[in-house]
Amino acid sequence: MKHLFVTLLLIASLVAAGCSAPAGTAVPGAVSQAPESEFILNESIHSGDDFYAYVNDAWIAEHPIPPDKQYYAVFTGMRDGVDDDLHALLLNASAAPTQDGDRNTTLIGQFYRSGMDAGTIDQEGLGGLSDLLSAIDAIDSRVGLANATIVLLEEGFGPVYHYWAEVNPENSSEMVPALYQGGLGLPDRDYYFRNDTESLEVQEAYREHIARVLVLAGEPVEEAAADTSTVYAMERALAAAHLSAEENRDPQKTTNIYTLAELEEEFPAIGWGTLATISGSGPVSRMHIYQPGYVEGLNGLLETAPLEDWKIYLRYRLIDQASPYLNASFEEEHFAFYETTLYGVPEMKSRWQRVVNTESELLGDLVGREYVAEYVDPRTREMVSGIFLAIRETFDERITGLAWMSEPTKAAAHEKLAAMGEKIAYPDRWTDYSGLNLSDSYVGNVRAAKAHSLIHGPEGLEQIGGPVDRSVWFIPPQMVNAFYDPTRNEMVFPAGILQPPIFDPDRDPALNYATLGWVIGHEMTHGFDDQGRQYDRDGNLKDWWTEEDAANFNNRTALLVAEYNAFEALPGLYVNGNLTLGENIADLGGLTLAYHAWKKTENPSDDPDADRRFFIGAATLWRANDREDSLRNLVLTDPHSPEKFRVNGVLFNIPEFYEAFPEIGSGDALYRAAGERPSIW
Numbered sequence: 001m002k003h004l005f006v007t008l009l010l011i012a013s014l015v016a017a018g019c020s021a022p023a024g025t026a027v028p029g030a031v032s033q034a035p036e037s038e039f040i041l042n043e044s045i046h047s048g049d050d051f052y053a054y055v056n057d058a059w060i061a062e063h064p065i066p067p068d069k070q071y072y073a074v075f076t077g078m079r080d081g082v083d084d085d086l087h088a089l090l091l092n093a094s095a096a097p098t099q100d101g102d103r104n105t106t107l108i109g110q111f112y113r114s115g116m117d118a119g120t121i122d123q124e125g126l127g128g129l130s131d132l133l134s135a136i137d138a139i140d141s142r143v144g145l146a147n148a149t150i151v152l153l154e155e156g157f158g159p160v161y162h163y164w165a166e167v168n169p170e171n172s173s174e175m176v177p178a179l180y181q182g183g184l185g186l187p188d189r190d191y192y193f194r195n196d197t198e199s200l201e202v203q204e205a206y207r208e209h210i211a212r213v214l215v216l217a218g219e220p221v222e223e224a225a226a227d228t229s230t231v232y233a234m235e236r237a238l239a240a241a242h243l244s245a246e247e248n249r250d251p252q253k254t255t256n257i258y259t260l261a262e263l264e265e266e267f268p269a270i271g272w273g274t275l276a277t278i279s280g281s282g283p284v285s286r287m288h289i290y291q292p293g294y295v296e297g298l299n300g301l302l303e304t305a306p307l308e309d310w311k312i313y314l315r316y317r318l319i320d321q322a323s324p325y326l327n328a329s330f331e332e333e334h335f336a337f338y339e340t341t342l343y344g345v346p347e348m349k350s351r352w353q354r355v356v357n358t359e360s361e362l363l364g365d366l367v368g369r370e371y372v373a374e375y376v377d378p379r380t381r382e383m384v385s386g387i388f389l390a391i392r393e394t395f396d397e398r399i400t401g402l403a404w405m406s407e408p409t410k411a412a413a414h415e416k417l418a419a420m421g422e423k424i425a426y427p428d429r430w431t432d433y434s435g436l437n438l439s440d441s442y443v444g445n446v447r448a449a450k451a452h453s454l455i456h457g458p459e460g461l462e463q464i465g466g467p468v469d470r471s472v473w474f475i476p477p478q479m480v481n482a483f484y485d486p487t488r489n490e491m492v493f494p495a496g497i498l499q500p501p502i503f504d505p506d507r508d509p510a511l512n513y514a515t516l517g518w519v520i521g522h523e524m525t526h527g528f529d530d531q532g533r534q535y536d537r538d539g540n541l542k543d544w545w546t547e548e549d550a551a552n553f554n555n556r557t558a559l560l561v562a563e564y565n566a567f568e569a570l571p572g573l574y575v576n577g578n579l580t581l582g583e584n585i586a587d588l589g590g591l592t593l594a595y596h597a598w599k600k601t602e603n604p605s606d607d608p609d610a611d612r613r614f615f616i617g618a619a620t621l622w623r624a625n626d627r628e629d630s631l632r633n634l635v636l637t638d639p640h641s642p643e644k645f646r647v648n649g650v651l652f653n654i655p656e657f658y659e660a661f662p663e664i665g666s667g668d669a670l671y672r673a674a675g676e677r678p679s680i681w
């Protein structure tokens with residue numbers, strides 16, 4: 001769960017966005033030194049006015065958004081490729097004989113078959129949830145209510161919060177359970193409270209969605225209308241206790257370690273005793289509560305809201321969360337609101353793609369292990385390690401050279417960098433699925449996989465109370481993404497992202513550094529962004545900065561906040577410079593590190609055309625076509641800036657960029673005077 005909330009390279013909510021469609025997004029290879037001939041530049045735009053458009057317009061025109069996607073980016077094409085590979089694997093596994101085949105193959109084949117069997121799914125109706133619906137119906141006390149929320153959690157449908165095992169941010173040698181706010185059907189708390197026309201329309205569409213789901217579940221129309229008000233009011237009350245996306249980026253605010261006794265004393269209605277003794281969980285003594293205000297709000301509602309209201313709410317939550325795995329009516333209704341209304345996507349992906357994405361997410365390592373064996377070049381790790389080491393060395397040298405930082409803070413920064421771990425391509429040890437049993441029921445298999453993962457997965461509760469397992473991977477190798485974890489002080493680069501056009505062993509190193517180098521530098525810089533810098537070398541939330549150095553850092557990042565606040569993503573909708581600060585620091589630091597690391601390799605470093613190629617190559621990393629609805633949601637909720645600003649916001653802060661493009665000058669739209677360019681890492 002944690003990885004859904006912090007420091008990913010790309011926006012996290014993309015499970016729904018993989019797919020078919022054109023795959024050809026590769027930057028044309030060519031080790032040829034022909035300067036820019038392999039790029040189709042839009043010469044009608046002056047590079048200094050919009051470098052992103054100058055480099056990417058031709059590609060953007062050639063890559064319209066397929067009807068089943070939220071947007072189309074370089075990473076979308078990579079995901080399509082991975083989906084095709086996984087599809088082939090799963091088809092194979094599902095065709096294999098189940099008797100003498102290997103157990104892992106049997107499981108992934110079984111899951112896939114159940115997902116593709118629309119006939120059985122149709123017949124089953126809500127039957128695959130009947131035990132849970134009965135458990136909700138049977139609630140007749142406050143204790144019974146708390147217990148029902150935990151039964152749902154154990155089956156993968158945590159209705160009111162997220163719960164998983166993680167490193168204790170105040171003592172990074174121990175594993176504790178973590179609890180994170182939840183309970184909402186809209187993407188973020190603010191969706192319930194905004195009053196502009198667009199937001200009011202989304203609120204109304206959401207209420208209509210709730211009513212339609214309830215009717216599909218068998219309620220008469222009038223009853224569904226009344227229940228809709230109950231569900232919406234409950235969510236709104238929970239939302240009122242949520243922290244905002246921006247507040248959730250503050251580790252001081254979200255690091256709150258409680259003993260179990262303190263929790264029972266302060267918030268007695270949650271059912272801590274039941275939660276702490278979930279079957280398979282390690283022994284709980286302390287818990288990381290991300291948002292105590294939320295737990296307080298939830299506690300109040302569990303104590304005072306009518307039990308009948310809670311039953312209506314829990315029933316709806318369960319069915320809505322399970323809808324993607326139920327029959328076509330539920331699935332289509334879910335799609336209509338969550339993809340079409342919120343993100344503007346007109347068409348559902350084909351069935352195989354939906355099943356492949358679900359299976360890859362829920363049985364990550366099981367699928368990943370086969371994927372690695374079949375599709376990952378065994379040389380990848382070593383080749384990527386070379387780039388990684390070059391970038392870390394460059395970072396180390398730049399820390400030494402920082403004019404704004406004192407020696408004691410530099411010494412601690414060097415230590416933190418040296419201690420930072422890296423995981424490349426795929427794990428050495430895989431999640432054990434020997435306890436997982438599947439059936440012919442798709443929703444049953446989804447439940448089984450989620451329940452297994454809650455205990456035995458990478459963030460499984462069985463780890464609580466034990467030592468920190470350094471071999472754990474939080475995201476499976478087939479994922480096209482990357483991330484940094486501050487409490488483990490480590491980066492993860494799965495095989496999925498170590499492919500063309502991000503990385504190609506046979507290509508000009510300038511381009512590998514510009515794209516993969518940027519990705520690696522980005523994650524490394526996260527350890528030193530406004531959040532990451534608050535953790536020490538061992539991953540403890542502990543200040544290692546002198547006051548003056550911290551003030552210098554903040555003065556520099558303030559320039560970045562102001563810069564991004566001025567970017568207009570859609571008419572009247574501006575980027576939130578505070579929400580996106582960590583990502584923007586990582587983007588700026590990342591490309592700076594990649595550039596200087598590349599300049600130290602044995603390349604034609606004096607050739608001015610090589611530098612142009614580097615920056616043009618970098619600008620291709622973020623090219624994308626976005627739907628307006630999708631972009632609006634991104635700006636309102638996501639800590640990443642829209643793609644265009646990930647290019648234009650960064651390049652114009654790098655002095656060497658101006659040297660490579662002498663035609664860019666002070667009269668240009670994006671030109672920034674030397675004094676306005678934040679230089680941090």
Ligand SMILES: [Zn+2]
Pocket residue numbers: 007008009010522526583586
């Ligand atoms: Zn990031």
